[in-house]
Amino acid sequence: MIVYRLLEYSIKDELAVRYGRAEQVEIFRNAGRKAGEFFARKMLNLNQPLDQFVGELQKKMAEMKIGVLRIESVDEESGRSF
Numbered sequence: 001m002i003v004y005r006l007l008e009y010s011i012k013d014e015l016a017v018r019y020g021r022a023e024q025v026e027i028f029r030n031a032g033r034k035a036g037e038f039f040a041r042k043m044l045n046l047n048q049p050l051d052q053f054v055g056e057l058q059k060k061m062a063e064m065k066i067g068v069l070r071i072e073s074v075d076e077e078s079g080r081s082f
Contacts, residue, residue: 012024012028015027015028040057043060044057044060050074050076054069054071057069
């Protein structure tokens with residue numbers, strides 16, 4: 001895990017030096033979105049109610065030691081979480 005973090009910080013720094021901080025942030029944000037979408041498609045059941053989906057996501061993240069997901073509230077009409 002530490003090697004991954006070192007690589008991540010090195011890449012972020014190199015991107016910021018070459019393209020500027022704003023572009024680096026956009027690149028990482030877009031890459032994170034793509035990774036999240038891929039993870040969801042390959043690892044989760046997308047055909048279930050939101051509360052069950054979130055529960056499955058929390059469990060899978062804990063199992064894989066990715067992190068801990070906490071959602072305070074969700075606007076189901078817009079699909080935004082807060």
